[in-house]
Amino acid sequence: MTSGLTLQTRLARGAFTLVLDLTLPGRGLTALFGASGSGKTTCLRVLAGLEPTTSGRLSVGGELWQDSAQGLFVPPHRRALGYVFQEASLFDHLSVQDNIRFGYRRTPAAQRRYGWDHGLALLGIGHLLRRMPHELSGGERQRVAMARALAASPRVLLMDEPLAALDAPRKAEILPWLEQLHQTLDIPVVYVTHSVDEVARLADHVVLLEQGRVLAQGPVLELMTRADLPLAHGDSAGALVEALTCGLQSDSGLCELRFDGGTLLLPQTRATPLPDRTPVRVRIQARDVSLSLALPQQTSVLNCLPATVADVSEDGPGQVLVGLRLGLETRLLSRISRLSCERLGIAPGLPVYAQIKGVAMVR
Numbered sequence: 001m002t003s004g005l006t007l008q009t010r011l012a013r014g015a016f017t018l019v020l021d022l023t024l025p026g027r028g029l030t031a032l033f034g035a036s037g038s039g040k041t042t043c044l045r046v047l048a049g050l051e052p053t054t055s056g057r058l059s060v061g062g063e064l065w066q067d068s069a070q071g072l073f074v075p076p077h078r079r080a081l082g083y084v085f086q087e088a089s090l091f092d093h094l095s096v097q098d099n100i101r102f103g104y105r106r107t108p109a110a111q112r113r114y115g116w117d118h119g120l121a122l123l124g125i126g127h128l129l130r131r132m133p134h135e136l137s138g139g140e141r142q143r144v145a146m147a148r149a150l151a152a153s154p155r156v157l158l159m160d161e162p163l164a165a166l167d168a169p170r171k172a173e174i175l176p177w178l179e180q181l182h183q184t185l186d187i188p189v190v191y192v193t194h195s196v197d198e199v200a201r202l203a204d205h206v207v208l209l210e211q212g213r214v215l216a217q218g219p220v221l222e223l224m225t226r227a228d229l230p231l232a233h234g235d236s237a238g239a240l241v242e243a244l245t246c247g248l249q250s251d252s253g254l255c256e257l258r259f260d261g262g263t264l265l266l267p268q269t270r271a272t273p274l275p276d277r278t279p280v281r282v283r284i285q286a287r288d289v290s291l292s293l294a295l296p297q298q299t300s301v302l303n304c305l306p307a308t309v310a311d312v313s314e315d316g317p318g319q320v321l322v323g324l325r326l327g328l329e330t331r332l333l334s335r336i337s338r339l340s341c342e343r344l345g346i347a348p349g350l351p352v353y354a355q356i357k358g359v360a361m362v363r
């Protein structure tokens, strides 16, 4: 039995059948990603024990919650889990503090792994304790709902599109807290989303669902650039690169990042520069990468890196998606016109230069 989460299950509901075989790491955020109706919420409901007709086996943090072969089914109220919904469902008549303490009190003392206040600093809500729910913004309500879920010492945290009901400024406000939360917790976080931006920023692991089936599961860096999967297509497609900071070029205001495929320069956007050798994740969108057969000499593009073409696939009318390999492990995507692809003779194995027009630090 692993310390992570394993689920093998089958559920039939009219014309819809969900068949899952998942192995999720014991910590970090797993994004459940897929089109509307692919079964994401149903998967969370299965984990929470809200679909009692499912057959299969579920183990979380070394505890068996379901095993049809033995007739075992732990009911929802006895599963140590936190569930955060799209709309924060706080008790309106209780203060923030009492809402959070509610989560703590409903957990038997022997199962408590954290104090009731464990989530306060992680979510930056210590100053809100005396407020009533109607005195909170949408983003603050969601952070309180997360702190209440954590106060119950869950073995797994389930989140169903927790940002979907928030406007862009509220989303931007809550994202850094979410990032810090799942990087600190020693439990799996299963996070349903439709947003490639949220996957790029938050996910460590991804499960792609399609019509109730697992299309693919694995580390986010790998799945983002697989041309056979939906994450690599569409306007937001792109690669994620994990790099280390290595100093600020103070005269140019640029920050240098090193990764196994070379060095990237990007404008210093933070008020305080990150210390040297800080791990960061950057996103390079396919539409921001163009290709050249020779090292461009006179160009305003700062980042031109040698690469090898790995694969070429169709990507909509008149366009192709080129998969590139840089260094040993890094993969980038470039979206170019089919005409340019033919003119340059782009084919697997060809050495090229990737001109990268946009690099965004996402974490």
Ligand SMILES: Nc1ncnc2c1ncn2[C@@H]1O[C@H](COP(=O)(O)OP(=O)(O)OP(=O)(O)O)[C@@H](O)[C@H]1O
Pocket (backbone or CB within 6 Å): 013, 014, 016, 034, 035, 036, 037, 038, 039, 040, 041, 042, 043
């Ligand atoms: N209570 C229900 N009774 C019958 N069918 C349902 C019920 N809830 C969902 N379904 C069906 O089950 C399938 C999976 O739904 P689910 O809500 O899990 O998808 P989803 O990927 O979370 O979708 P969305 O992104 O739109 O929330 C869909 O075909 C849906 O119509």
